Amino acid sequence: MGVRRAVEMAWRESSLREGHVYTLGPLIHNPVVLERLAERGIKILQEGELPPDPENSTVIIRAHGVSRKLETELRRQGVRILDATCPNVKLSQMKARSFAEKGFRIFLAGEENHGEISGIRGYIEQQCYVVGNPEDAEKAAAGLLRSEPDAIAALIAQTTISAGEYRAIGERLQRFFPELEILDTICGATAERQEALRELCGQVDVVFVAGGRESANTRRLLSLAVELGKPAWLIQSPREIPAEIPAEISAEMGPCKTAGLSAGASTPDSLIAEIEEVLKKF
Numbered sequence: 001m002g003v004r005r006a007v008e009m010a011w012r013e014s015s016l017r018e019g020h021v022y023t024l025g026p027l028i029h030n031p032v033v034l035e036r037l038a039e040r041g042i043k044i045l046q047e048g049e050l051p052p053d054p055e056n057s058t059v060i061i062r063a064h065g066v067s068r069k070l071e072t073e074l075r076r077q078g079v080r081i082l083d084a085t086c087p088n089v090k091l092s093q094m095k096a097r098s099f100a101e102k103g104f105r106i107f108l109a110g111e112e113n114h115g116e117i118s119g120i121r122g123y124i125e126q127q128c129y130v131v132g133n134p135e136d137a138e139k140a141a142a143g144l145l146r147s148e149p150d151a152i153a154a155l156i157a158q159t160t161i162s163a164g165e166y167r168a169i170g171e172r173l174q175r176f177f178p179e180l181e182i183l184d185t186i187c188g189a190t191a192e193r194q195e196a197l198r199e200l201c202g203q204v205d206v207v208f209v210a211g212g213r214e215s216a217n218t219r220r221l222l223s224l225a226v227e228l229g230k231p232a233w234l235i236q237s238p239r240e241i242p243a244e245i246p247a248e249i250s251a252e253m254g255p256c257k258t259a260g261l262s263a264g265a266s267t268p269d270s271l272i273a274e275i276e277e278v279l280k281k282f
Contacts, residue, residue, distance in 0.1 A: 001189065002086025003028050003266050006063040007037075009084045014040040019056040024070070025115055027062045027084065029215035030266040032237050054079045064115030065089045067122020088159050089116055092185045097123040099154040104181065105144055107131055109169045110158025114216055117158055133165070134172040141176035154181040160190050160217035160265065162224075189265060190217050197221055197262045201228040204260035208241075209234050210275045211264025218264025225262070237271065238278045 006027055014021050014037070022045045026034055034044070042060075047070065051057035055078040061071065065085040075081055085093075100106055106128040110117045117130055129144065131137040144151055155173060157166045163186060170182045201207060207225040209232060211218030218234065225232035235241055259279060263272045 002063050002088055002187075003030075004268075006060075006084035006086070007033060007268065009082060010037055010042055010060050011040070013058055013060065013082055014042050019058065020051060020053060021058050021060070022051055023060045023062055024066055024074075025062050025064070026214070027060065028212075028266040029218070030212040030236075030264075030268070030271075031214075032212075032271055033266070033268060050074070050077055051079060058082055060084050062115060063089070065093060065119030066115075067119055069122055085119070086159070086187075088185070088187050089119065092116075092156055092159065092183075093120050093123045095183055095185065096120050096128075096156055099156075099181065099183075100124045100126060100128075103152060104154040105129070105148070105151045107137065107140065107153060107155045107169075107173060108158070109137075109155060109161055109166050111216055114158060116160075120156065131169055131173075134168045137169045137172040138175070141173050145176050151177070152179065152181075153177045154183060156183050157185045158216070159185060159187040160220070161186060162194060162220055163191055187265070193217070193221065193262065193265070194224060197224055197260075198228065200260040200262065201225060201230050204230070204258045205256040206230060206258075207232040207260045207262065208275070208279060209262050209264065210236075210272050211267045212236055215264045215266045218266065221262050221264060225260075230260075235275055238274045241275070241278050 010027055021042045024045050026044060058080045059074055060082045061084055063084055063086045096106055106124055108117055108120060108128055108130045111132060112130050121128055129140040131140055155170055166186060174180050207230045209218060209222045222232055222234045261276055
């Protein structure tokens with residue numbers, strides 16, 4: 001929902017707005033969609049970069065969100081802001097800010113350099129701790145407990161993390177902070193896709209995952225298929241499906257009758273349909 005909303009907002013803005021239209025960082029993690037937005041004249045600003053003509057420019061905040069400081073600076077420069085932050089991510093930002101203001105130390109479960117995590121961190125005034133796995137969580141929690149024995153803590157998830165990963169991180173943190181507040185911030189669509197893929201893997205011989213390589217939830221779907229014992233490929237566009245794939249599959253596992261198709265949250269329906277049509281030819 002958040003991805004579709006962001007793309008629709010950008011599409012509409014490029015059609016209606018006179019002047020320059022930019023996105024602050026990649027709008028979503030899908031190269032095909034970004035190419036199509038570029039064809040409509042929408043350019044990408046890197047973090048810290050300002051439009052050459054601020055007062056005649058619209059900057060769209062990406063679906064992953066950005067820090068309050070960055071947004072405030074753009075507004076100060078006279079840039080028109082269009083906020084396409086996913087509502088689920090925006091809720092995580094607000095929760096992080098609220099708990100931090102109440103004196104909680106915040107743990108963020110996710111990828112250190114992911115745009116969503118960076119945006120949430122920008123809503124927390126004091127230090128917070130990004131933990132990508134249970135080992136990271138244990139190390140960070142032990143350090144916090146040594147420096148602040150009376151600390152109270154809360155855990156917030158990157159919306160695309162798997163439920164299993166989040167649960168394991170929470171359990172490790174609770175060894176140090178038994179009263180840890182664990183917030184339910186995983187996107188429902190993420191959990192549903194992963195559960196659907198588990199079911200799909202029981203019915204197919206091989207799996208293709210449609211989506212961008214920069215997309216965290218797409219990479220998790222690919223990893224899940226592999227963990228479930230299926231040969232799996234990540235496909236960014238129909239052009240990336242090599243004609244040799246059927247031969248590779250046959251050489252690796254013998255005759256293949258059924259393929260499964262899954263897709264990351266940033267993959268538009270039209271692209272999924274295009275990939276499906278190519279796969280059917282095999």
